[in-house]
Amino acid sequence: MTEPTPSQPAPAEKPAAAAPAGGEENKGPSKSALKKAQKEKEKAEKKAAAKARELAERQKKEAADALDVSKEDYGELPLCGSAEFKPTGLKREDLSNVESLEDKEIVFRCWVENARVQSAKLAFLNLRQGLNTVQAVVAASDKLSKQMVKFCGSVTTESTLVVTGLVKRVQEPIKSATIKNFEIHITKLFVEVKAQSPLPLQVDDAERPIPSGLGDEEEQADDGKPIVGLNTRLNNRTIDLRAKINHSIFVIKSGVCALFQEFLGQKGFTLIHTPKILGAASEGGANVFELKYFDRPAYLAQSPQFYKQMLIASRFQKVMEIGPVFRAENSNTARHLTEFTGLDLEMEIQENYHEVMTVLEDLMLFIFKELNTRFKKETDLVRSVYHVDEFKLPESGKVPRIPFQEGIKMLREAGEELGDYDDLTTPQEKHLGRLVLEKYGTDFYVLDQFPLAIRPAYTMPSPHDSKLSNSYDMFMRGQEILSGAQRIHNADLLADMMRKHDPPIDPNSAGTKDYVESFRYGCPPHGGGGFGLERIVQFWLGLPNIRMTSLFPRDPQRVIP
Known part of the structure; x- marks a missing residue:
């Protein structure tokens, strides 16, 4: 084959063949992509729904708080000394004189031995001051809210409180307190110092006799509760010393x-x-x-x-x-x-x-x-x-x-x-x-x-x-x-x-x-x-x-x- 002369044009290249119909370039999203998109959509919808519920609950709580008739009568106080001091002029009572205070509203400092919510409208607390313990009742009414009942019943053990309440005589002696013939009907309760939970040693355990040995032997009482060893108690002495x-x-x-x-x-x-x-x-x-x-x-x-x-x-x-x-x-x-x-x-x-x-x-x-x-x-x-x-x-x-x-x-x-x-x-x-x-x-x-x-x-x-x-x-x-x-x-x-x-x-x-x-x-x-x-x-x-x-x-x- 001879090379073309300059006067002869080079033969034209053949045009590329057209892509066949239905090729890869024209395919739609894959099944995996569609599935992923659907999951993202559902996730976004769930997130939006949760956010809407949270907003609704917050609005509901704000509305309830706005209607809380007891909102000024309970809560946590600022750390003593950290806020401007405003004297109340209220006398703090000694529970050892409770018999002379029947049917009177008193204010006293104490700490929590036990708190429990009995129902949405009722909570009981065992409060201690010195060697005296007293049962306290928080009952919902037109003047005391369910929110306050819930708050009082959930206060952590050993927290320090300032309580206002009415001293009421009871019909049956209270076995769980040293003050057996009176209880306190709480009208106000403020947490001065909140105790962390759980405690390293339960004060109730420190009220039990120590084991017979000299060290940290652990025993069980007849009721199945632990008898904590002396070393454990001494290692947590500030809690141990709280025992009556x-x-x-x-x-x-x-x-x-x-x-x-x-x-x-x-x-x-x-x-x-x-x-x-x-x-x-x-x-x-x-x-x-x-x-x-x-x-x-x-x-x-x-x-x-x-x-x-x-x-x-x-x-x-x-x-x-x-x-x-x-x-x-x-x-x-x-x-x-x-x-x-x-x-x-x-x-x-x-x-x-x-x-x-x-x-x-x-x-x-x-x-x-x-x-x-x-x-x-x-x-x-x-x-x-x-x-x-x-x-x-x-x-x-x-x-x-x-x-x-x-x-x-x-x-x-x-x-x-x-x-x-x-x-x-x-x-x-x-x-x-x-x-x-x-x-x-x-x-x-x-x-x-x-x-x-x-x-x-x-x-x-x-x-x-x-x-x-x-x-x-x-x-x-x-x-x-x-x-x-x-x-x-x-x-x-x-x-x-x-x-x-x-x-x-x-x-x-x-x-x-x-x-x-x-x-x-x-x-x-x-x-x-x-x-x-x-x-x-x-x-x-x-x-x-x-x-x-x-x-x-x-x-x-x-x-x-």
Whole structure:
């Protein structure tokens, strides 16, 4: 084939064939696309319908709120201090006076033990103030709305309220409240502080007795409800302390302190406050806590003993103190703490150390008697949970003073094996307590003339037996609450006894020199004793563990919260 000449045109290209009818370019939407579009449409319609319902409900609620006759009578108050203060001038009532307020409208602060909606028109609340609880009723009427009923019945447990209501007598006693013959018909209710829900520990659980062990053992009561362990309670102590039983324990503890000062104040004792940070361990032994005091070591006081005596040498005839005591004893028992409160006294002796014993006995009889009267409500409440026999007391002047040797004899006759000068173990002390109760009819008694070897070095030896001492312990229900004695008030004898002590104590050491020297300038004979406040409360109430009597207890395992 020859190439075309320039005068000949190139052959024209064939036109492209026409696309066949019905090709891919002319097809409609696929089935999947149509299905997706339909779903989007339905989704949009549902969203629009939901939005319309929400709008309708909001409009309905706004309309209802506009018609809420009680809208000014309930709700949540602004945080106290965060808004301008406008005094109401209304007196806040104490529920303990409710009987005198029958048919009156009162205002009071309280918190919620329980709230429940009975129906759209009725709600019940159990409200607490101090140790008092009262049933409250919220009932819908022409003057009280359903909205208010719903709000009141849904308030969270432990929320703090300000309530206004009418005090009404009821026909049948209310079993679920301490105030049994009256209830509150609520007319206004405002939440001051809302409690979160759920709580880490239910206050109702804290009203139950603790398990028998020392730790966090969990048990179940006969009704199937849990008995929460002591560690769980102490780890959530601010909730635990809300329990009425715990409030009662610490009201009684406060009462013991007040009665201690009241009685001794009338006897001419001066309240003192001795140092708790010492430059040197004072009483010997290893049971002291060491701490860093700037650039040198210091120690927490094991007792106010040396300072009490130095004040007697300073011509204070009678002194008393209520203060913390620190003992570095690794004792994980139900009656030991590493920090406890000491009730201490020291006084001059005119002729014989039994003068001090008489004061101590009369002091405790006074405290016991007044606890039975002034704090009977709290005592009965605690003992209703921790069932214990009534504390049996002797008459004044008839407290059994049992010589230590007689106590040993009583125990031997009951089958115990121990030597004449052996110290008593805790089980032996409890055994002796049962024997004394059986023989003398009292839970409170004194053991006198303890073996010298088991007493501190400053204890006066007995004139009757060189192995005994002018010292004594006091007991409640067979357990020690006080240790006391006549003290050595002669510097030379004191220094000699310190050197002979086991272990020996250097009278010229930094922790003892000033103490020993104070007796070289003339000090009258004297004696005293120290009570453990927590033990008094524990044994009075029959509590199974001393930690229950300390707000935030300290033991070898616990230093928080």
